[in-house]
Amino acid sequence: MTFGKGHHLHLIDGSAFIFRAYHALPPLTRKSDGLPVGAVAGFCNMLFRYVENNKGPDAPTHVAVIFDHSSKTFRNEIYPLYKAQRPEPPEDLRPQFPLTREATRAFNIACIETEGFEADDIIAALSCKARDAGGSVTILSSDKDLMQLVGDGVEMLDPMKNKRIGRDEVFEKFGVYPERVVDVQALAGDSIDNVPGAPGIGIKTAALLIQEYGDLESLLARAGEIKQPKRRAAIEENAEQIRISKRLVALDCNTPLTFSLEDLEVRLPVADDLLGFLNRMEFRTLTTRVAASLKVEPPPAPTAAVLRNEGVPEIVEQVEAALPFDSASYACIRDAEALAAWIARIRDLGHVAIDTETTSLDEMRAELVGISLCVEAGAACYIPLGHRAGGGDLFGASELVADQMPLGLALSMLKPVLEDESILKIGQNMKYDAKILARHGIRVAPIDDTMLMSYAMHAGRHGHGMDELCDTYLGHKPIAIKTLLGSGKSQITFDRVPVEQAVCYAAEDADVTFRLWKLFKPQLHRARVTTVYETLERPLVPVLAEMEMAGVQVDRDTLSRMSNAFAQKMAGLEAEIHALAGGPFNVGSPKQLGEILFEKMGLPGGQKGKNGAWGTGADVLEDLAAEGHDLPARVLDWRQLSKLKSTYTDALQEHIHPETGRVHTSYSIAGANTGRLASTDPNLQNIPVRSEEGRRIREAFVAPPGKLLVSLDYSQIELRILAHIADIPALKQAFREGHDIHAMTASEMFNVPLEGMDPMIRRQAKAINFGVIYGISGFGLARNLRIPRADAQGFIDRYFERFPGIRGYMDETIAFAKANGHVETLFGRRINTPEINAKGPGAGFARRAAINAPIQGTAADVIRRAMIRMPKAIRGMPATMLLQVHDELLFEVEEEAADALIERVREVMEGAADPAVKLTVPLTVEAGRGLNWAAAH
Template structure:
């Protein structure tokens, strides 16, 4: 079966939609008059990426991904049947870097790499262009846009007219009499009127506007604070960039004046970056672009090799009895009708029965099926939830809904203390040897549910493991990209939610409690039913959820951030961080001594000895013996003595409550970190290896466990002591890079608060500035206490803190807390407006969005219970800031490892904790690494205020923090 008929299982946008757009656009071009010279220049990159994102995954008979090849071929073929021109060429980019990188090294530095399954298609797309008889051109050192500009200039100089097929705004500067753009998406020509509508200036002034506004996509700096509209107004008033800069000192608006003066050179550089080089060398003579029909044999051979049966049929080249078109004729058999799309996957196929693979021949047959399908879902069965220690017991494959198998490799293994006779199965070494070509085949997509775990298990398999499993997809992260906070993202929950199917539970096959048996002892029929079903469910979820990414606006988030984080976090977990066991022991002794002192003081305050760790005994002392007010008994009849109760009592001056709080915090640190860390040090490398949770929070933030490094106190002496135990290897240092006040910066970015934006732009102390404005103080009068209160207010507002909560934090009456919040919102009305907007967005849609577009769902926003609803409103206020901060640091994390490699630096990223990244760096490379990391972290997002990163270096984490 051909690729486009049988190997594109993903349901989604109708296959012909993108092609129909391109064909319909032909109505906008006038016919070529006899003897008229008309050059059509097709922006190849635009076609490629539209085709790739419009179509589901496909593979050709050799297993190579070809969805973009198919889309490109169909779009270009249809375009040719509906447009006549004397000359035509497709223009491609030759390489990522060009002469602009010499002008500005960071030009396009933050653009992500193309998707892994698109890379092998680039050369095939060039072959498709040749097969259709269309000239193609590219030139090292120049972008496709430069070549388009150069050919347009040369062709019009000879009296011809030019049509550029592209929707790229950067090409609008080329519009003039004789040169127009054709937007293939909106299906209309772009002439001077359309350019003025887009940029506010005629085509000849577009580069002046772009130089001021910049372009975050291409990392063109521009002038901060000036957008397209303002730039157009300035150019209309002053004529061009240089005239504007020459008169910048006379501009009345102070912010605009200062921005232009301070960033004049950036604007000049930006103009050089956005101006297309119409004098670029012409790699081929124009006459090489003369339109000609495709060679029948070459086109047919290409289509057959790709397995494009529907295209062959549409061209009259499929099946016996079809007379081939005349040699030299254009492919007139192509019609305006879209190509038939793939049949929707049959998700109603029964779950099983599945095959147990116990021979090498059977495994080879399944691997061949997976290669032919071009996509395979995999799952591993192991003897541990810890991927670093887990040993694979077997693995499962699914190639279509209901078509899955389980491959046991260690059932009844002799190493199992509860060994039983081993059933017939493929030996692990042979199974891995057979599987390796499939897993490392770049043309076959491997789909996992929680890929990070399975990839780590495969990486630790025998014979060196599998280090190059790619490309991959992860159904857990696909779901999380679309529905953070809406529901859980485990396989069982997703299966029930989306497939209306409850998978077999692990406990059903292994038993529970003392009766539980290891999976290696589960009978093969039951093991197969359970394990193969997991792979089957994973494949069905992928078929169902992957197409929805685009519909939900989450495709870029998944492809550019979440999927790339899998490999980043795997490397970080494998690296771990060294812990000084002797220092931990000293800290433990100190904490024990301090706990003993605290315990004596607590007993003295209570008037007798008792178990300080017993809430029941503490409650009796506080409310029965000391007769304190506020005691509340729970269902068990014991008084509540949770943190909120003790904090209230401590605020009233009850020292016993305050000291118990101190004791609890110290005891928790001792048990959670000092004792737990010592037990979790890997004896092989003396390092601890935390595990990062990728889909457990509602905001997009990572979590960490075994050990949890997210909850070590940041600003207490105890937290600092614990950080001293995290150290660098000999000859290395730890480097900590921490975003400064990132959530407040996001608040200033989202809310219309000119004073906050100005303070961040100037690098002022934001808390001191807030104190001066809220408490009506002269800046010189702001003392530590006023700044502390302002800091509490600033961060409290982000978390939706109530007047009562603020009063409790500041130790003031509730009425004073309300007065402070009222004063805050009176000073910064834009913040209240933004908070109300967030709540209304949540009430209307059920979610809020981060500044970068991610949906964060707020399930309880419509709850009838006022307490739950109020909590949801606070979450709605905070989510854009927490979620935005999470996305910013993730963007940095996926860029930094590659940047380090390209720079030849040996630093390893070890930890991510809140807004901080920790690296282990050779001493000699510390400063260079710090500069590179700081630059990337500060430039991964363009906000209305600058991002700021503080970098510290030291032998321990405490010294670096």
């Protein structure tokens, strides 16, 4: 049949699949002869998954996998340097190229490559041809060079993210629609493919220019009109180079084809061919899997070796992770006999993935509704325990639905397993489940946590939530909780979800967790982060769980009184503000305030932001207030009170637990990229302290009768770490001798004596010290100190002159990040820096973040080490660790034991780097105590 309307062509970017597979998998070899086959294995998994996922009514009618033939193409005649700096493919990948072609043919999918052309050219020609014939096209690739083809029935699909790329997505990426993408690419160039472009012009700028001038030729013709001289020169002087670049990136619909679209019609795999190939490759598990899918007997293994029993575990894991998900296969456990069978299986295997379903995300209030277990990929079950009938009476109470195990019985059966030292419990964000189970008297141990594994390997690359990990690494979108619970006002709690639905959702979560674990466990080692995971991530889980469950006592009356006082003051201020403005308006609306200040009142110095709104930040208002304007001064006061009231005195009261009378925050271990913790619900890491008025909120954080709050914090820990890492003798000596580090810096920089130093000079040195930690810039320092930029730059220059090691540290860190795509802390924590080679303003952000990360991250590692050692160190003392605020730990302790506690904790904190890292500066800890947090700090 002639290809035409109603037909749908899939074009698979084969080369991208291969490289993806190669880098995603460990270097596997064929058992019988050592032939490298890792990439082939991954490639086959991807093809199998593709075939399985494309069977329904929406299935394509035509499909082809397109490969690059060789590295030399017609583009090298246009520009000899094109892709010239591209490294040769790795030694163990090269022999796998022909095998991937063979694999494609084994799947009975058209396999296409043409001498002298890139895969992209063939994809372009096929897309055009199919589109012109009236069919639709999906290109399975995430290659930006193909985005110019999108539109008119042609779309792309990123196969890893399962994300559709249409015209709008292209616009998002390039700032122009597909037909102008080549213009933008021609201007921006591409350092990876060696497309020269215009120097200093990145995608952002190129898009702006094309948007303004319409297209590339108009831009080149009117280049003289460009206002910014640098850009103008870059374009005027490189016009020819830009035109060449355009020819390099433009894909040609007329690339010759030696076959017709009809040749690409979808064909079913021929069982003998496909199984024969897979078997020859010795992909045992995949062979079995494919045979099952084709409903034929798997062929006997070619050798006696059965991979599962004889090692090469990774390949089994990879293949297992890729098995299709089947929610119909999940079991629902309703009686002790069935549960006993699963427990026996768990004991046999020595591990289990577990997930709890509850009525709330707040572990301190959540009620347990069910538990899911998974013992191997696809083998999962759900135990409903607390599901209730839909409606309920007036008070929301309702009966448990029938046919559920009694909660107590299930837990008493599971407890010995969950507490068994020889059985590994695997979870995604185990702190949550551990806390839920702890409330039922179960101490889960030992554990592994897939969220933390991902964090140890991929911090900075992407988030570590289960849905995202599953989609990214298993190519599967798990059932969204929203589909069960709904959202907004009509949202229900999990106990109201029908058991049948709950089984599919909950068991799948355990299944996903198990598969992620299978995948991540061997990868940790290859990423060299096993130690980080095992010493800085995993052991923190029980420590934080204890702290969160302990909570901190907060006095409701104190907060309530403060709220009332704030409300009164605010009302007064509001009246004054309205009077000054000559009419009422919403003081809390930056938009309205900006209009009042800069339009109605016509005050000077107003600046509009990028979306047309007047800036009304504190710095702007402070400047206005300093010029004697009353209204902005009052607004500043009002804002401070409003913040304190809504975020603290009001909101904190809501967080006091009805039974414990305490506030239980939750720390996310994998929240901040640098290794810091983040505190949520409520955030207890940003309780005011800098202003006198705000600091009083800390008076509401109290010690119970007979006890004291004790606070210990590291003094200048980040500067000390900088002094150590950058190896600055003067700084290190100052820290060893206990000098005032900022005064010392000022003395060194400005040649002034320490005695009788001007506080302003010291303040400037302090700002520079902090700036260095943040990846200093003249602009930033100038803004912070409110001095001219040239002066700020002068300070920085002098600083680098005096402490050349700092410069060295910065340069080396950037170079390391560029070469490796990540930076590291002293303890080996890895912070990925995917944007480090970006062009444009993003580059600055990435560079400063890369400079900051090892310093902030090392400090975070140090306090993590201290916290992990703390339970043992203070065992037997009448004391509890309550809170962490980045460089501070807060404890509650019986009065008489405060001295002993401080001594013990200080010892642990000051020695926390030992013995893994021998710091060449001392860490010192300052301690305070009192009846409330304000007094203890």
